[in-house]
Amino acid sequence: MRKPPTTAGVPDELQRRLGGTDAVVIGLGSMIGAGIFAALAPAAQAAGSGLLIGLALATVVAYCNATSSARLAARYPASGGTYVYGRERLGDFWGYLAGWGFVVGKTASCAAMALTVGSYVWPGQAHAVAVGAVVALTAVNYAGVQKSAWLTRAIVAVVLAVLAAVVVAALSSGRADAARLDVGDDATLGGVLQAAGLLFFAFAGYARIATLGEEVRDPQRTIPRAIPIALGITLVVYAVVAVAVLTVLGPEELADAAAPLSDAVRGAGVDWLAPVVRVGAAVAALGSLLALILGVSRTTLAMARDHHLPHALAAVHPKFKVPHRAELLVGAVVAVLAATADLRGAIGFSSFGVLAYYAIxxxxxxTLTPAEGRPARIVPVLGLAGCLVLAFALPLTSVISGAAVLALGAAAYGVRRTVAARRS
Incomplete structure (x- = not known):
């Protein structure tokens, strides 16, 4: 195996400015918001009263992925996440395929989060607001990763306060009924698996911690600690909120809800809280978008360093110490998608790409040895199997489009290698 990559003496080196708390907060900003405001309704539509079982399955797969990612990130503390791990442990092609799946899938996630902001802030002009949000957050990221971490910290605090208010309002109302949590005949194995795949969309934020490995202080200690902490907090929040919403709305009403948390507080008879929830949803989506742009730009940087993408994108700004060209390109592509794409259609497509990323x-x-910090063998086995099962349990359109995009990336890799071989 190759030795862990280092950046010592490299002119385009990023600076290690993020501590453990910053890393946890960035992970929370990625996870809390994206799924809790967007994925509950389609998951309930797929699984009905089996929604909580789907959440439990997504939790198991997410834990395995988080553990594998944490051990790999400690071994390879460089920007790029699984793009770097796959390249170093499995070969260039698998690293490239992971990076391709991440960049494409998460670019779609960025557009989905931007459109979520637009839908809550100004439904009649959702696309315009989405583009404005992308431009503003790209500018924040351009100014430096430490500023992004501080903004994410504020966003997470606001979102957690709003979610706490929703839970208290729902569970303390006279309309909450624990019987709505019972699993009925509407829950099928296929539906539960599909719900788990859709809910996994919300748990994938811990990848942002790993992709920022080159900007974290003491990454061998910080990353393995930050990932499970961020994931654990998110799992507790998701479970409590899902239970609260289900006890008020029930699975059928939840499946039809355009804004599940707003509908839940109205169903609980606390109408005055609905506008607050709308603001919280917009802030949550902004936090997710901020962290997503960070992660996609860093993977783009890593792939550009290896010439899988134009090498000009590997440049690091001399003052702000960020991959400014990669961030500007990602921001531009996301802005175009936010102006043209459909919100719900992006979730399944993104889930397929991210599940492929974590399978790798x-x-x-x-392949890690015990001396390299290998997790218990059952962890990567369950994680790999879970990712593949959930990916192919997604809606058929998501599977077809996701597989087609991965195949396109593989073909591009083959063409590039053929051209390079002929030149040599």
Missing amino acids: ANASAW
């Missing part, structure tokens, strides 16, 4: 992460973790 688990396969990479399997």
